[in-house]
Amino acid sequence: MTKDKKGDNKRVLITGNDAVVEGLCCAAGNKRRIVYAGYPITPASEIATRASVVLAKHGGTFIQMEDEIASIQAISGAGLAGAIAVTATSGPGMSLMSEGLGFAAMIESPIICVNVQRGAPSTGMPTWMGQGDMMQARWGTHGDRPVIVLVPNSVEETLLLTYEACKLSQEYLNPVTLMLDEIIGHMEEPISIPKLPPIPVNPDSQIIGNGHRFHRTGLTHDLESCLPSINPETQEKLVRKLLDKVKKNADKIIKYETYGSLSEAKVIIVCYGSESRSVKAALKQISGKKMKVAMLRLITAWPTPKDLICKLDKKDRIFLVAEINDGQIKIEFERYIKKGDVEGLNLMGGRIHTPGEILEAVERLI
Amino acid sequence: MDISQHPYAELLRKEMMPNIWCSGCRIGRIKNAFIEAVQHQGYNPDKCAVVSGIGCSSRIAGYLNLDGIHSTHGRAIPTALGVKLADPELMVTVMGGDGDILGIGGNHFLALGRHGKDLNIICMNNYGYSMTGFQHGPTTPFGAKTVTTSGGNPYAPLNPIAVALAAGYTFVARSTSSHPYHLVDCLVSAMNNKGPSFIEVLVPCMLFERRNKIKSLDALFLEKATIKETLSQADIHQNAFSEEISLGVFRDSQIPDRPAPAFAKAVKKKAGKKPRVTFKSKDSGIDYMQIRMEGTGGQGIVQGGKTMINAAMNMDPKLNSTLIKRYGPEMKGGSCLTDIVLSSQPVDYPFVEIPDLLIMMSGLITKERGGKVIVNENGTVVIDESTVDLSLLDDLADTVKIFKVPATQIARENFRVVVANNVMMGFVCKTTSIIDKNCIKAAIVKSAPPGTEEMNLAAFEKGYEL
Numbered sequence: 001m002t003k004d005k006k007g008d009n010k011r012v013l014i015t016g017n018d019a020v021v022e023g024l025c026c027a028a029g030n031k032r033r034i035v036y037a038g039y040p041i042t043p044a045s046e047i048a049t050r051a052s053v054v055l056a057k058h059g060g061t062f063i064q065m066e067d068e069i070a071s072i073q074a075i076s077g078a079g080l081a082g083a084i085a086v087t088a089t090s091g092p093g094m095s096l097m098s099e100g101l102g103f104a105a106m107i108e109s110p111i112i113c114v115n116v117q118r119g120a121p122s123t124g125m126p127t128w129m130g131q132g133d134m135m136q137a138r139w140g141t142h143g144d145r146p147v148i149v150l151v152p153n154s155v156e157e158t159l160l161l162t163y164e165a166c167k168l169s170q171e172y173l174n175p176v177t178l179m180l181d182e183i184i185g186h187m188e189e190p191i192s193i194p195k196l197p198p199i200p201v202n203p204d205s206q207i208i209g210n211g212h213r214f215h216r217t218g219l220t221h222d223l224e225s226c227l228p229s230i231n232p233e234t235q236e237k238l239v240r241k242l243l244d245k246v247k248k249n250a251d252k253i254i255k256y257e258t259y260g261s262l263s264e265a266k267v268i269i270v271c272y273g274s275e276s277r278s279v280k281a282a283l284k285q286i287s288g289k290k291m292k293v294a295m296l297r298l299i300t301a302w303p304t305p306k307d308l309i310c311k312l313d314k315k316d317r318i319f320l321v322a323e324i325n326d327g328q329i330k331i332e333f334e335r336y337i338k339k340g341d342v343e344g345l346n347l348m349g350g351r352i353h354t355p356g357e358i359l360e361a362v363e364r365l366i
Numbered sequence: 367m368d369i370s371q372h373p374y375a376e377l378l379r380k381e382m383m384p385n386i387w388c389s390g391c392r393i394g395r396i397k398n399a400f401i402e403a404v405q406h407q408g409y410n411p412d413k414c415a416v417v418s419g420i421g422c423s424s425r426i427a428g429y430l431n432l433d434g435i436h437s438t439h440g441r442a443i444p445t446a447l448g449v450k451l452a453d454p455e456l457m458v459t460v461m462g463g464d465g466d467i468l469g470i471g472g473n474h475f476l477a478l479g480r481h482g483k484d485l486n487i488i489c490m491n492n493y494g495y496s497m498t499g500f501q502h503g504p505t506t507p508f509g510a511k512t513v514t515t516s517g518g519n520p521y522a523p524l525n526p527i528a529v530a531l532a533a534g535y536t537f538v539a540r541s542t543s544s545h546p547y548h549l550v551d552c553l554v555s556a557m558n559n560k561g562p563s564f565i566e567v568l569v570p571c572m573l574f575e576r577r578n579k580i581k582s583l584d585a586l587f588l589e590k591a592t593i594k595e596t597l598s599q600a601d602i603h604q605n606a607f608s609e610e611i612s613l614g615v616f617r618d619s620q621i622p623d624r625p626a627p628a629f630a631k632a633v634k635k636k637a638g639k640k641p642r643v644t645f646k647s648k649d650s651g652i653d654y655m656q657i658r659m660e661g662t663g664g665q666g667i668v669q670g671g672k673t674m675i676n677a678a679m680n681m682d683p684k685l686n687s688t689l690i691k692r693y694g695p696e697m698k699g700g701s702c703l704t705d706i707v708l709s710s711q712p713v714d715y716p717f718v719e720i721p722d723l724l725i726m727m728s729g730l731i732t733k734e735r736g737g738k739v740i741v742n743e744n745g746t747v748v749i750d751e752s753t754v755d756l757s758l759l760d761d762l763a764d765t766v767k768i769f770k771v772p773a774t775q776i777a778r779e780n781f782r783v784v785v786a787n788n789v790m791m792g793f794v795c796k797t798t799s800i801i802d803k804n805c806i807k808a809a810i811v812k813s814a815p816p817g818t819e820e821m822n823l824a825a826f827e828k829g830y831e832l
Contacts, residue, residue: 011683013676035451037444061451066477070444077417077435077448081456085448103438127693187716188672188689190679208433209453211412215379215428217436227382228428228436274716281714355715 792829
């Protein structure tokens with residue numbers, strides 16, 4: 001942490017990728033061990049670069065694994081052994097990690113997985129942004145699993161949400177995915193690094209080496225003993241219990257930002273990540289014109305703020321979902337909006353809409 | 367007799383018994399040998415962890431009353447590595463089969479040798495995928511019949527010992543489930559070795575026996591295998607039951623010393639002290655300004671942008687700013703630009719739409735855009751006349767201020783081409799006076815690679831004096 005003579009937090013110029021590592025250091029303090037296991041991939045490589053230098057100072061461990069599958073498995077193990085366990089990757093790596101994410105959810109390992117999204121599918125555009133992994137983040141494993149996904153839109157928020165991800169993963173003993181995109185990952189902004197309390201280990205969790213002598217398995221297992229027990233009854237109990245962790249606490253987990261008056265708006269622009277910066281810039285440009293437009297920015301992409309969406313649903317109200325994919329989060333709004341309309345504003349990746357393009361779309365609707 | 371009086375009871379999960387293994391399977395013996403070894407070593411069971419993958423042998427983790435993870439197929443080694451990294455005090459053992467460790471997890475098996483962490487890998491080789499009905503695997507002998515090679519296996523088997531030796535494991539041994547005392551010896555030695563240890567344990571599978579009309583592999587192992595004190599290159603070889611099998615320790619060596627993680631940082635410190643530049647901060651009066659620096663990769667476009675934004679922060683610490691760089695996949699020679707937005711309010715849209723200040727170090731981007739230079743009507747263009755075709759500026763409005771400087775030429779003649787961006791920066795500072803001179807100099811010192819600060823500052827001064 002850089003401080004000037006007065007002891008105030010001095011602002012430092014860092015990228016979103018750097019901010020992930022700073023967020024981890026905040027969460028660890030000097031109390032917790034961080035284990036970072038990753039595999040190089042554009043545009044997330046800088047996270048590993050910084051982690052390899054910074055974590056050693058914080059008593060953490062950085063290891064470059066042989067592939068993404070190994071990375072996620074290593075942190076699943078490290079999470080069970082009491083570390084702040086984290087990996088960072090981009091879309092192709094995320095696809096390889098799918099099985100591991102499901103495994104981590106099943107064994108209730110508190111891990112953090114950062115996905116710096118690129119233009120996709122496949123190798124796509126490694127150095128250009130995209131938001132096409134939103135549905136993968138929700139459904140990209142076999143079976144049902146509880147999912148928490150956070151989407152920052154600035155360097156500072158990346159730091160804070162990394163910290164938040166550590167907290168949520170401990171609280172719910174579940175993987176938390178942090179979805180950056182290439183713009184947020186590579187953009188530099190001056191931020192002051194806050195002093196935050198270290199995140200303690202969940203007292204209810206069993207840590208390897210602490211004498212619990214517990215067994216964790218990816219097989220369907222008994223809730224009490226965690227030993228394999230393969231029958232429909234335990235499956236029902238187990239999966240419901242896992243899902244309920246997030247379902248029943250959705251209100252506590254969900255965060256969003258609004259700009260303008262949602263209750264008066266005729267058009268609500270729904271957005272997240274770097275795209276939301278464009279939306280906000282556009283709304284600021286028309287703030288004097290009394291157009292009934294407001295912004296709803298999802299900070300928690302999953303679980304979906306279902307109650308909020310249903311509350312906002314109104315006849316003649318249009319939800320314009322602006323995102324850099326073919327309408328992945330739009331699908332989620334279409335599920336819940338019964339009275340109003342849902343429209344999409346989409347690009348396939350590489351860039352975000354300009355504020356001008358957003359305004360054009362709004363004007364078309366009003 | 368009550369099961370709790372059994373000598374292994376302390377390390378077994380009674381509630382998991384009976385086990386799932388077929389009668390005639392000898393994996394249970396390996397489990398018992400492991401318990402013997404742990405007890406022999408006098409380890410605190412609370413500090414022993416077992417990680418396994420998927421398969422018959424991987425079920426051992428569930429029967430041991432230790433901290434255990436029964437992970438996904440093939441991924442036991444990385445999972446165990448994560449546990450070890452999080453808590454280096456633990457004795458971590460990986461239990462797996464040949465398919466798990468050498469087949470699907472082969473890459474992890476190779477990488478552990480390189481990583482050199484103290485894990486014990488026990489690979490139970492039963493020559494195929496037993497849990498799924500005996501398909502052929504990486505170690506299935508040539509010609510052997512399995513469910514998926516009913517006419518005989520056409521693939522050559524992999525030799526786990528040879529691979530482990532090549533991969534850099536510091537302890538490598540072969541044993542069988544039919545030689546329990548030898549196996550315990552091997553396990554104890556593996557636990558004592560401080561590097562990655564690998565033991566191949568041959569184990570009979572009745573599915574394999576049945577399909578290949580072998581009466582008893584257990585008896586065959588006893589007949590064909592010899593325990594040897596010293597092993598030679600020839601003993602590594604083993605891929606048919608008709609041949610002799612050599613058991614023993616192929617390697618038991620020290621793990622070489624490795625540099626500490628902070629090594630990279632220590633070298634940097636030697637580079638010497640950075641020159642000090644003092645500057646005064648003030649209110650810049652900038653409300654909203656878009657700056658774009660464009661050129662080709664290798665010209666220091668990103669570095670120049672960083673200097674600019676750091677300088678702006680030096681001048682007015684309250685100023686909000688963003689910096690975005692754009693470049694293609696190639697590091698050198700491709701088009702490259704840096705967008706900087708300075709604002710008194712938080713910056714929303716981080717890209718430059720119409721720059722107020724455009725610094726052109728090459729015409730590549732403009733040409734890619736169809737020859738149009740985008741700049742604010744009342745803005746400023748600073749152009750490197752030694753690298754940019756000046757005719758590009760012909761269409762600009764008369765209100766645009768244009769400054770020309772042969773920055774690359776000056777840098778080449780006086781310093782090195784790489785500092786052309788700072789010659790440019792000096793010239794920009796003089797002509798536009800947006801940012802105070804010392805603020806830029808301090809920013810240059812901050813971002814210049816160690817040892818090159820003086821040259822970069824001199825380049826800046828050269829540009830400033832023009």
